[in-house]
Amino acid sequence: MDTAKPLRFSARVLWIFFFALLDSYSNVSADGLSLVVAQPTTLNISSGLPVEISPGSKPGALMVCERVQIHGLSRLKDLKKFAHSMKVKVKVVETSPRVRLQKVEVCFHRNTSLAIGMCPQGQWEKLAKGSWVRSTSPYDHKLLDIRMPGPSFEIVEVSIKEEFLLYRVLFLIMGIIMMMLAPSLSKSIVFYYSSAMAVGVILVILMVLFQGMKLLPTGRKSSLAIFMYSSVIGVGSFLLRYLPGLLHSVLVEIGISEDMYNPV
Incomplete structure (x- = not known):
């Protein structure tokens, strides 16, 4: 009994340290274009970095790539956002006849060790009718790579928006009720x-x-x-x-x- 209390205290300290580590990771700042979930905004991109060996592209083809960093919310400070979802949208605002909309591709990942435009071939997704939408957790720190055939970069609009999902609250309430009724149901x-x-x-x-x-x-x-x-x-x-x-x-x-x- 005497050793149980120190073990519980150590476990709580480890959990707090773990969540603090995740929180610090999700708020890492770096150079380049970025969007913050706490301040949903729209970002217009009109230039990029030329890349010659982007995976999945034709040999010798020049691709123009750009990266947008999306910084998620703090798990400790914004726990009330558990029922929210973050919607990331990419839209081509202006395009020239030289670049077809099907040639614009995006890669949504969290691997910071990859250089811009170096996502594996299977992770690139093409835009459908000039736009691309993906939902993710508001606590995630994600990277969004955009590429298109060079030598110029068309104007691309990247926006993030929070959405409240009522079914998550309902599932939480149902789970609590089922846990309370578990002794009688068993x-x-x-x-x-x-x-x-x-x-x-x-x-x-x-x-x-x-x-x-x-x-x-x-x-x-x-x-x-x-x-x-x-x-x-x-x-x-x-x-x-x-x-x-x-x-x-x-x-x-x-x-x-x-x-x-x-x-x-």
């Missing part, structure tokens, strides 16, 4: 039977959907998916009303009643 036979049957029904439905999507032609997959999903919703709403009574009757028939697990 002793309920009805909960075990109902959860097992629900998982089985969901797995069967997913298998039927998967096999049906494989058998139909490619052009008709969307209509089939809409039909199947609507059917699943209808059947699911019916089962939600029918299963409780069925479970109760089955448990009574096999000799399991409420008196057996809720004695007076």
